[in-house]
Amino acid sequence: xxxxxxxxxxxxxxxxxxxxxxxxxxxxxxxxxxxxxxxxxxxxxxxxxxxxxxxxxxxxxxxxxxxxxxxxxxxxxxxxxxxxxxxxxxxxxxxxxxxxxxxxxxxxxxxxxxxxxxxxxxxxxxxxxxxxxxxxxxxxxxxxxxxxxxxxxxxxxxxxxxxxxxxxxxxxxxxxxxxxxxxxxxxxxxxxxxxxxxxxxxxxxxxxxxxxxxxxxxxxxxxxxxxxxxxxxxxxxxxxxxxxxxxxxxxxxxxxxxxxxxxxxxxxxxxxxxxxxxxxxxxxxxxxxxxxxxxxxxxxxxxxxxxxxxxxxxxxxxxxxxxxxxxxxxxxxxxxxxxxxxxxxxxxxxxxxxxxxxxxxxxxxxxxxxxxxxxxxxxxxxxxxxxxxxxxxxxxxxxxxxxxxxxxxxxx
Numbered sequence: 368x369x370x371x372x373x374x375x376x377x378x379x380x381x382x383x384x385x386x387x388x389x390x391x392x393x394x395x396x397x398x399x400x401x402x403x404x405x406x407x408x409x410x411x412x413x414x415x416x417x418x419x420x421x422x423x424x425x426x427x428x429x430x431x432x433x434x435x436x437x438x439x440x441x442x443x444x445x446x447x448x449x450x451x452x453x454x455x456x457x458x459x460x461x462x463x464x465x466x467x468x469x470x471x472x473x474x475x476x477x478x479x480x481x482x483x484x485x486x487x488x489x490x491x492x493x494x495x496x497x498x499x500x501x502x503x504x505x506x507x508x509x510x511x512x513x514x515x516x517x518x519x520x521x522x523x524x525x526x527x528x529x530x531x532x533x534x535x536x537x538x539x540x541x542x543x544x545x546x547x548x549x550x551x552x553x554x555x556x557x558x559x560x561x562x563x564x565x566x567x568x569x570x571x572x573x574x575x576x577x578x579x580x581x582x583x584x585x586x587x588x589x590x591x592x593x594x595x596x597x598x599x600x601x602x603x604x605x606x607x608x609x610x611x612x613x614x615x616x617x618x619x620x621x622x623x624x625x626x627x628x629x630x631x632x633x634x635x636x637x638x639x640x641x642x643x644x645x646x647x648x649x650x651x652x653x654x655x656x657x658x659x660x661x662x663x664x665x666x667x668x669x670x671x672x673x674x675x676x677x678x679x680x681x682x683x684x685x686x687x688x689x690x691x692x693x694x695x696x697x698x699x700x701x702x703x704x705x706x707x708x709x710x711x712x713x714x715x716x717x718x719x720x721x722x723x724x725x726x727x728x729x730x731x732x733x734x735x736x737x738x739x740x741x742x743x744x745x746x747x748x749x750x751x752x753x754x755x756x757x758x759x760x761x762x763x764x765x766x767x768x769x770x771x772x773x774x775x776x777x778x779x
Contacts, residue, residue, distance in 0.1 A: 368406070368586045368670070370634065370663045370677040371397045377698045379683075381648060382690035388648045389603075392682060393698040395612075396631065396663055397639040398586030406669035408443040409582065410503035411436070412461070414492040415477070416511040416542070418452040422479040425512060425542060428568040432575035433474050439579060440464045445503065447495035448474060451488030452481025453517040461495045484517040485509070485550075489526045489537075496535045502668045504633070505535045506582045508575070509554065510565075512542040520550050527557035534589045534666065536560045536633055538578055542571070544764035548771045556616045559632025564772045566765065581613075587634040589673075590665040592642055595626040599649035600658045602627060606709075611701045612641035614775045615708040634665065643701050651686045658682050700740055704777060707736040707745065711774035718762070727756040733774065745773035 377391040400406075413433055417426065433448070440446060441464075448459035448470075459473050489509065496505045507530070515523065530537050537558025539551040542565045555562040561581065565574045594602070602608070602620065608629050610616040620627045631640055648658055663677040714729035730753035737745035748769050752762055762770075 368401060368667050369399045370587065370590075370665060371395075371399045371639070372661065372663055372677055372680050374661045374680050374682045375695050375698050376658075376682060376684060377702065378692060378694050379685055380690060380693055381651065381684045381686045383651070383653050383686050383688050384690075386650050390646050390648065390658075390684070391698055391702050392644040392646055392659065393695075393701045394592060394642045394644065394661055395639040396590065396592070396634055396642070398634040398636045400586055400636050408445060408503050409440065410445045410461070410496055410499045410505040411440070411582070412447040412449060412492045412496045412507045414449045414451070414488045414507055414509040416452075416483060416485075416488070416513065417450045417477055417479050418481050418483045418513060419479055420483075420513055420545070421542070424568040425571075426477070426479050428571040429510060429542070430474055430477060432571045434471050435572065436575060436579055437464070437467050437471055437474070440467075445499050446470060447492070449488050449491045449495060450477060451484055452479075453484050454481070455484060455487035455491050457491055457495060461498045482517045483511060483513040483515060485511055485515040486518040486520075486522040486526060489523060489530075489554075493526060493530050493533065493535060496530075497533055500533060500535060502671050504582065504585045504588060504668055506560070506585075507535065507537045507558075508540060508578060509537060509551075510540040510542055511546050511551070513545050514547050515550065520547075523550060524553055524557060527554045530558050531630065531632065536582075536588075538582070539563065540565055540574060540578070541768065544768065548768050552771065552775070559630070561614060562772070562775065564768050566768075581635065581638075584635040584638055585633040586636045586669075587665045587667055588632070590631040590634050590663055592629045592631055593623075593626050593662040593664055594620075594629075594644060595660040595662075596646075597657050597659060599651065601647050603645035603647060607645050608642060609705050610640060610642050611704045612639060612777075615704060616775075618642065628664075634663075641701055643705055648684065651684075653686050653688055655683050655685050658684050703736050703740045707733050707740065707742070708774045710736060711749065711770060715767075715770070718756075723756050727753045730756070730770075737773070740777065742773075742777050745777070748773045
């Protein structure tokens with residue numbers, strides 16, 4: 368399996384008269400399969416909240432979704448199940464799927480009780496995944512409906528970073544309206560996974576299935592984007608790199624022996640990750656000039672290969688005497704997606720500070736950005752919430768969670 372790698376500047380022309388030029392570089396990366404179908408086995412851990420607040424329909428629908436996932440696993444795949452209330456336990460130890468009926472019986476018998484301790488569930492889940500992480504695609508689905516009342520949120524984030532170091536991906540699913548979107552987003556971002564909102568019990572099966580389809584499309588793991596800037600080219604100092612597809616995530620670049628590396632995690636087949644890098648180029652003479660070399664380092668679990676390097680891509684700019692802006696429309700879409708997310712983040716900060724008018728103004732700006740992108744769903748949610756604030760209403764927990772989800776993703 369190889370990497371599909373493409374890179375485009377927001378405008379490939381530079382003005383010879385400019386002392387410094389700013390450009391956004393959009394880098395698209397996906398796994399290219401040599402043959403159809405997933406070749407590396409899946410190593411999946413379900414980390415499920417079974418606290419008392421999950422009683423009734425929520426627990427039943429989550430069990431139904433988990434049972435469907437068991438049915439969807441392929442021969443050779445591995446499953447473990449960890450459950451937590453105010454403490455955690457391993458319900459199904461990590462094992463190859465050779466007795467689905469026995470696993471399903473264990474899941475079906477799950478009852479609700481107690482409070483919520485997310486970090487203990489994460490700790491046991493990471494331990495179970497680590498038992499079979501070699502030459503597999505290791506994924507956790509962490510589901511909770513509440514605040515981490517018996518746990519430590521800082522420990523959650525440390526465990527998420529530890530999981531990424533182990534090449535384990537953490538996906539988070541918030542059920543209902545009383546979970547902490549800040550913590551679950553930070554866990555998913557640090558763990559290289561997706562944040563999912565299950566608004567009602569009836570949505571559980573659909574959202575689990577959607578997330579399972581995503582992990583089934585993973586072909587390569589532990590991917591790092593490598594950027595080698597040419598002389599006179601540098602990254603912006605503030606928030607220089609962000610992922611914008613499949614969801615928006617602020618990324619942390621690391622200086623590494625003459626280049627910058629950024630961890631991406633998994634690469635999917637036919638579903639690219641797109642990263643935006645904010646570059647500054649010093650004045651250059653007329654003609655074509657290389658600005659940056661782009662490469663990806665990755666693991667291929669199906670071939671038992673680690674730290675494989677893709678072929679490099681050299682990004683060039685054309686320096687001209689008569690400059691006419693020629694923005695790349697696809698890169699502009701990515702720039703708008705990042706703008707929508709950052710505007711919404713500012714709105715949430717203002718709301719926390721008690722600045723309702725400022726929050727409403729930023730939500731309106733984010734709604735306009737979403738409209739420019741053609742993201743009607745986000746535009747509607749963001750504008751409705753801006754209007755509520757302007758009319759003196761409070762945003763419900765559901766409103767806040769919808770805002771977070773539409774700011775991170777594009778739902779057209």
